[in-house]
Amino acid sequence: MNAIALVIGNTNYKLEKHVLPNAAKDAIDVSEKLVNLGFTVDKHTDCDILEFQRAIQLFSAKRKKFAVGLFYFAGHGLQIKGKNFLTAIDTRFEDETAAEYSSCNLSMILDYMDTSTMSENSVNIVILDACRDNPWNLAVRSVNNHDLAPVFAPKGTLIAYSTSPGQTADDGEKGGNSIYAKAFLNHIDDEEIPIEDFFKRVRTSVYAGTNGSQTSWEHTSLIGDFYFNSRALNHSVNLPYEDYAIADQDFISDGSNLQEIILQMRTHDYYSQRPALKSFKSMNAVGNDNISDLFLIGRNILQSAHGGEGDAKKFMNSLSFSLPGMATNEENHVLNGILFEMYFNKQGRFRQEKFKNDFLDEIYSLEEDGLYPLSFNMIAEHVMPFKNYVFYKAGDKSVPIEVRIEDFEFMSIHRKLIVRPKLVSIKYKGKELMENGNEDEESEWNIRAIYFTDLKRLISKLLMIPLKKLRLSVNVNILDNDRITVPDIIRILK
Numbered sequence: 180m181n182a183i184a185l186v187i188g189n190t191n192y193k194l195e196k197h198v199l200p201n202a203a204k205d206a207i208d209v210s211e212k213l214v215n216l217g218f219t220v221d222k223h224t225d226c227d228i229l230e231f232q233r234a235i236q237l238f239s240a241k242r243k244k245f246a247v248g249l250f251y252f253a254g255h256g257l258q259i260k261g262k263n264f265l266t267a268i269d270t271r272f273e274d275e276t277a278a279e280y281s282s283c284n285l286s287m288i289l290d291y292m293d294t295s296t297m298s299e300n301s302v303n304i305v306i307l308d309a310c311r312d313n314p315w316n317l318a319v320r321s322v323n324n325h326d327l328a329p330v331f332a333p334k335g336t337l338i339a340y341s342t343s344p345g346q347t348a349d350d351g352e353k354g355g356n357s358i359y360a361k362a363f364l365n366h367i368d369d370e371e372i373p374i375e376d377f378f379k380r381v382r383t384s385v386y387a388g389t390n391g392s393q394t395s396w397e398h399t400s401l402i403g404d405f406y407f408n409s410r411a412l413n414h415s416v417n418l419p420y421e422d423y424a425i426a427d428q429d430f431i432s433d434g435s436n437l438q439e440i441i442l443q444m445r446t447h448d449y450y451s452q453r454p455a456l457k458s459f460k461s462m463n464a465v466g467n468d469n470i471s472d473l474f475l476i477g478r479n480i481l482q483s484a485h486g487g488e489g490d491a492k493k494f495m496n497s498l499s500f501s502l503p504g505m506a507t508n509e510e511n512h513v514l515n516g517i518l519f520e521m522y523f524n525k526q527g528r529f530r531q532e533k534f535k536n537d538f539l540d541e542i543y544s545l546e547e548d549g550l551y552p553l554s555f556n557m558i559a560e561h562v563m564p565f566k567n568y569v570f571y572k573a574g575d576k577s578v579p580i581e582v583r584i585e586d587f588e589f590m591s592i593h594r595k596l597i598v599r600p601k602l603v604s605i606k607y608k609g610k611e612l613m614e615n616g617n618e619d620e621e622s623e624w625n626i627r628a629i630y631f632t633d634l635k636r637l638i639s640k641l642l643m644i645p646l647k648k649l650r651l652s653v654n655v656n657i658l659d660n661d662r663i664t665v666p667d668i669i670r671i672l673k
Contacts (some may be wrong), residue, residue: 182247183564185220185238186210189254191225192268200353202253205308205360209251212367217409217528218249219564231283239291247405248292249304252361256309258283265309268528295331302338302405304374308359337379337399341385358388359395367407374405383548418557424471424516425527427478436462437472444479448654452488456480460501473505477516485535495538498545510553517542518558521643529565532671536640543645546573560641570607571644580638580652581606584657587664589626599628600655601664603673605638612642614670628669641671 188206190199203224210222221241223234242248255266259275264282273279285307292303294577332338341359356364362384375397430445432438436458443455459476467494483491493569494501498514505513521535521542546555555573560567571578587601605613629637639646657663 181245182240182249183238183245184210184213184220184249184251185234186213186220186222186251187226187231187234187254187265188224188252189226189266189268192255192266192270198353198666199254201355201357201360202308204354205253205356208364209253209360211531212364213249214529214531214565214568216367218247219245224270224294227269228281228283228667231265231267235283235288235291239294245301247302247304250288250292250308251306251308253308253357256307262286265307285319289333289336290454291336293336301335302403303333304403304405305332305336305338306363307339308341308357313419332398332400334400335402337374337378337397337401339381339397341393341395343394343396358385358393358562360592362395370408371406372408374407375399378409389616404595408592416490417560418474418515418519419470420474420512421471424475424478425523426525427475427527428525430475435472437469437476441472441475441479444476444483447486449488452483453490456483456490456494458490470507473512474519475514477513477518478520479516479537481520481538485537495541498541499548502545503550511551514545514551514554517555518554519561522558522562522565529562529568530642531568534640534643536643539640539643540646543573543648563666570642571648575648577648577650578642579607579611580642580644581651582634582653584637584649584653584655584663589664599664600657600661601626602634602666602669607642610673626664628662628664630659631657631661631663634663634665635659637669641669 186206186209188203188209190203191199192198206222206224210220214220219241221238222233223230224232238248238250253263255262255270257278258264259279262279264279264287265285265288266278266282270281289303289305292305341357355361359381362381366372366380369377372380378395378397385393385395387435418425430441432442440455440459446452447535480491480494484495495517502511502514505511521539522530524530545551559573562572570580573630581604582602583604584600584607585599585603588596588598589602590596602613604611635649635651636646638644638651639649642649
């Protein structure tokens with residue numbers, strides 16, 4: 180089963196009294212959870228009306244390829260003339276007519292989702308943290324005195340509201356999540372729970388967390404079962420490999436020579452991994468009947484090398500010599516496994532972070548050889564949905580990244596004022612990627628100085644862009660051997 184989600188959170192409305200401090204954070208946190216559970220996620224925050232409409236149209240076009248579609252909205256909701264509208268940050272609230280024509284009609288969103296389903300068994304889920312009826316209390320998400328009107332869910336659809344008709348919905352403490360989003364995030368990791376039971380747990384938490392003043396509710400016409408946290412939900416539905424190779428946490432050896440080698444490579448013990456890799460290289464393991472095992476061998480070679488095993492590292496450092504001869508019908512399943520392991524975890528789900536990037540340049544140097552087009556086309560297709568997390572996919576040209584460096588003053592451990600050039604910004608297409616730390620906590624203890632050439636390698640790995648494809652523009656003249664101050668830990672905003 181495969182799933183796609185459109186998540187929108189609007190915080191910075193034009194009028195200060197309409198600002199919702201937590202809505203964008205709700206969208207970000209929900210998106211991360213959904214990605215981890217196997218959804219392909221298109222996330223937007225602070226949408227104006229044009230961006231809102233474009234996001235919905237694009238989502239509808241993509242929806243046709245997926246069995247499950249989910250729409251999540253955090254922001255202000257309106258009822259106008261018996262119809263429900265979800266507001267953009269530039270929605271005009273001076274009167275109902277202006278608001279109606281500068282908001283998104285919920286019925287339109289439901290129609291888009293209903294008409295773009297791939298089959299009668301498709302599932303649509305609509306989650307609205309936007310049922311509001313208090314116009315002046317900034318702790319709730321509302322601008323008028325009418326709660327959202329009841330909506331009947333089309334066949335195969337569940338609509339979840341953060342609160343019951345006539346109630347307000349608490350936005351939560353500033354810097355956190357709304358009461359509803361907090362409950363949603365708390366329970367979504369619960370395993371093998373039918374969606375109806377999942378939302379019952381959410382409702383119980385919301386009711387308890389608000390002392391009974393808020394009760395979420397749902398309307399459903401779902402036919403079959405759906406589970407948010409199910410092993411059937413992964414990102415790799417179109418690969419020609421067995422489930423144990425995709426979600427390799429489930430691997431159990433059948434006793435064959437090749438699977439026993441895989442079992443030894445999975446031990447995290449150098450003294451087992453080294454002879455296992457040697458045995459694999461010496462055997463004639465290529466064939467049409469074991470492509471899943473070859474794929475899994477590739478994954479485990481990268482795992483071993485990433486863990487520091489010497490022979491596996493040598494294998495990865497000499498791929499142009501190691502891989503030829505391992506192809507089956509012009510496709511190299513060992514390389515496919517290596518590429519897959521970089522981006523996907525033991526559950527077959529996209530990593531989001533902690534990519535296995537130690538051999539990024541060595542792997543993508545093969546792309547230039549032109550010998551493995553099927554492998555690089557495969558990984559390009561599988562990372563395509565995660566554009567907010569990966570900035571390069573096979574076949575792309577150079578990737579422009581803007582870096583800003585400024586003089587930085589800090590106090591050494593000997594209480595001496597020191598001035599050094601410091602990395603302050605990393606941007607892609609004008610969007611800031613570098614999470615800002617606490618300036619007050621910056622000292623010699625939590626910053627470090629590295630050469631600019633090492634900074635380029637660091638950015639390459641953080642953004643998963645091969646060094647040869649990374650095109651940096653810097654606001655100052657700087658040489659490769661100049662030292663730059665950087666935070667001890669650099670976090671990338673997704």
